[in-house]
Amino acid sequence: xxxxxxxxxxxxxxxxxxxxxxxxxxxxxxxxxxxxxxxxxxxxxxxxxxxxxxxxxxxxxxxxxxxxxxxxxxxxxxxxxxxxxxxxxxxxxxxxxxxxxxxxxxxxxxxxxxxxxxxxxxxxxxxxxxxxxxxxxxxxxxxxxxxxxxxxxxx
Numbered sequence: 658x659x660x661x662x663x664x665x666x667x668x669x670x671x672x673x674x675x676x677x678x679x680x681x682x683x684x685x686x687x688x689x690x691x692x693x694x695x696x697x698x699x700x701x702x703x704x705x706x707x708x709x710x711x712x713x714x715x716x717x718x719x720x721x722x723x724x725x726x727x728x729x730x731x732x733x734x735x736x737x738x739x740x741x742x743x744x745x746x747x748x749x750x751x752x753x754x755x756x757x758x759x760x761x762x763x764x765x766x767x768x769x770x771x772x773x774x775x776x777x778x779x780x781x782x783x784x785x786x787x788x789x790x791x792x793x794x795x796x797x798x799x800x801x802x803x804x805x806x807x808x809x810x811x812x
Contacts, residue, residue, distance in 0.1 A: 686792040
């Protein structure tokens with residue numbers, strides 16, 4: 658019996674250190690979760706801003722097209738445009754360049770949206786899942802036998 662008590666007394670400092678390690682790991686986990694939530698909130702905000710910018714760009718393009726159409730109609734009604742002169746070609750070239758620039762801006766915004774939507778959530782990231790399992794005291798891929806042994810060991 659004395660031997661058993663002596664062995665338990667030898668293990669107590671190790672158990673105390675293990676408890677301190679668990680508390681330290683839990684604090685680190687809490688800090689990491691807070692940082693993750695902050696980044697997730699920032700990412701959500703960035704996606705919303707990107708969507709608003711894309712919608713604003715589409716509305717501006719429509720307004721530009723309508724204004725160009727109204728201007729062309731006004732010119733035709735005023736008799737300022739000729740049937741097939743270089744003015745039409747210049748206007749057509751300008752409209753073509755504007756359309757190309759608008760398509761380019763749309764492609765850039767689509768690439769940004771794809772880059773932002775490609776981020777994994779914490780639940781999908783195997784590294785984060787393994788870290789969370791380790792912090793909780795369970796192995797990420799523990800077998801039933803390992804889990805049962807861990808439960809029996811806790812008694």
